[in-house]
Amino acid sequence: MPVTDPQVQPYVGLRPYRRDESALFHGRGREAQEVATLWQAAGLTVLYGASGVGKTSLLHAGVLPLLDPEHADVLPVARIAPRMSKPATRGGNPYVRALLSCWTDRRDLGDLTIAQFLDDRPEQMDRYGDPVPILAAIDQAEEIFHGSPILEKERRVFLDQLAEAVKKHPGLHVLLALREEYLFLVLPHERRIGQGSRSRFHLEALSPEQALQVVHGPLPQTGRTMTPEAAELLIDDLREVHFENEAGETTTIKVDTVEPIQLQVVCSALWESLPPEVVEITEEHALLYAQVEEFLSAFYRRTMAEVAAEHGLPASKLRLWMRKTFITEHGTRNAVYEGLIETEGMPNAIPRTLEDRHLLRAEQRLGIRWYELTHDRLIAPRHQVRGAGVLPAGGPPGGGGTRLGPRPPPRRAGRARRRRGRGVGTRRGGGGLRLGGARPRRPRQRQAVLRGGGRNLLGVPAVRRRGPRADQGRAALA
Incomplete structure (x- = not known):
């Protein structure tokens, strides 16, 4: 089956695997x-x-x-x-x-x-x-x-x-x-x-080794391959979490696990963003097309818009409530409890819907239901979409894609990227948090929007990076 065939989808995105997709299920x-x-x-x-x-x-x-x-x-x-x-x-x-x-x-x-x-x-x-x-x-x-x-x-x-x-x-x-x-x-x-x-x-969530199996395992069904460096780049990005507090100070930690649903979101969006002629996905392709923060930001924004519409709320009101309720002034997750009728001013039906859509996670403590973000990684998308200038999930009038907001600091590749772990804190299995030193803030870079390029199966527009690392990727592919 040719790679350009739209029926070739090695990653299932937000839905679960079916019985007849066991050949695609790995890890x-x-x-x-x-x-x-x-x-x-x-x-x-x-x-x-x-x-x-x-x-x-x-x-x-x-x-x-x-x-x-x-x-x-x-x-x-x-x-x-x-x-x-x-x-x-x-x-x-x-x-x-x-x-x-x-x-x-x-x-x-x-x-x-x-x-x-x-x-x-x-x-x-x-x-x-x-x-x-x-x-x-x-x-x-x-x-x-x-x-x-x-x-x-x-x-x-x-x-x-x-x-x-x-x-x-x-x-x-x-x-x-x-x-x-x-x-x-x-x-x-x-x-x-x-x-x-x-x-x-x-x-439990995937280990990095299991995540590699999820990425590589289904590819033989498609005719495409992915280099180990490209897969490691994707997974390392998902393991890194950038915290930015109200003072603008940024801290990065590296977690020990990968959330399966986030991995599917990123892999599905990357697959749809690649040109059809690509047969081997290299590290350069990952640098150019794998926009982890942007993919997750679009997933967050699209889901929030759908939940708001379902409950008859303005999307901006729901986003503001999420930001003020579930993120602390230090840029970390906050937990709140469910009341008899409302949760921090919102009807209880709304956080329950957000739980069903994988944005919130619930936990019972002494008979009381508590909510928090499903993962620290979602803190960055929430920061990215907090302002009045965020466009709706459908993109700007006239089509052509959606500006996805500011990027995190550019990524490093190869060994230099892995050596960066010396200054990164580690979070293990839901335990305490050890934070490395905060990094200096870097200038935010804008995104180049590909006009006329449709949306992938997650509703994420195809966009390319503009910046030094993307330039490196383009030069390597030239």
């Missing part, structure tokens, strides 16, 4: 194998992690392809989200009905219980005549636990039925995939659902 081999093993061994397995860390992708493109259909009866992955605002008066339990509807096309579900449904299914045997385990997964299982309070009784009945089904069918193995802030809601039910056999798996 999670160990996690997929461990989850598959735990799922087949325990009555209940809980897969949990932060929003956007890749739980759905791991389940569909990583775990399911490892399961041998001759040795496991794998039910379709279910998602339970009852759309009811009051208890059902007929038609059975809405949670049970939502689950069974994912498993079958039958219309006569009525008051059928989970155990009764499994009783009616033919038992699958292996070649030796022994029954194989039944594997049932519920993705985004947090939707079971944070639904309408009016459906609390139905929710308890559903969990009772799930536990009864595992008890009556010892071969049934349940996997719940959910956000980590909802884990505490599952704990009281683990023992009875798993019938004493239970396990948990915490899915």
Whole structure:
């Protein structure tokens, strides 16, 4: 298939990987194998992690392809989200009905219980005549636990039925995939659902080595290659976070992990920005086209505009609220708690939507829900879009692209870039922060906009850098 074919997309962007895209899914081999093993061994397995860390992708493109259909009866992955605002008066339990509807096309579900449904299914045997385990997964299982309070009784009945089904069918193995802030809601039910056999798996962000696999792994499907130097440049950029406080002082730290969703945003946008004739992506191409800060800034601005429109707010008001609420005067992340009706003056529906769109992360502390930015890396895009002069996601009138705001200090390449780590602080796994010395501020550089060049699948306009490092990249490609 030619490289210029628009159907060639090695990176999936903001959506999760599908089952049929397992050949493109890389970097999670160990996690997929461990989850598959735990799922087949325990009555209940809980897969949990932060929003956007890749739980759905791991389940569909990583775990399911490892399961041998001759040795496991794998039910379709279910998602339970009852759309009811009051208890059902007929038609059975809405949670049970939502689950069974994912498993079958039958219309006569009525008051059928989970155990009764499994009783009616033919038992699958292996070649030796022994029954194989039944594997049932519920993705985004947090939707079971944070639904309408009016459906609390139905929710308890559903969990009772799930536990009864595992008890009556010892071969049934349940996997719940959910956000980590909802884990505490599952704990009281683990023992009875798993019938004493239970396990948990915490899915964390990518290590730099895993991130390299994510970048390189799908490329053989496309006919393009990428040099190790170019891939390392992308990943190093995502690991660096620039903090700028209200006094204009800038500090840079280097984190130990890479957020999967940010890596997909950057790789997808880079892929769409490359000229079709490029066969090998070199370090020079990465210097010229890989605008990490600009890609993330466009992602942030576009998402904020969509959320504002969804809730009937001016985008500028929502951006101002985000900046004042979630960033301190020192240029670091701030955490705020959710009130009964509002969160720092905004209806609670708004931060919940921003959590669903991977801009905010929630955490439960002593029964109270707290929010913060999903990653320090988003602090820079928030600074970039804070002013009245920021253009909407659709670009300026007349088309031709969007000016994406100021760049961070130009990057260094190769060994000189890696040596820069001596003056960079390191943040490890959510622990404390060690900051290196603040750098002197550099003149902000403007972006050259490519007129008439459409937008990529993330809505990010194709733009090229103008500056000394971009000039170096252009000279090397000339």
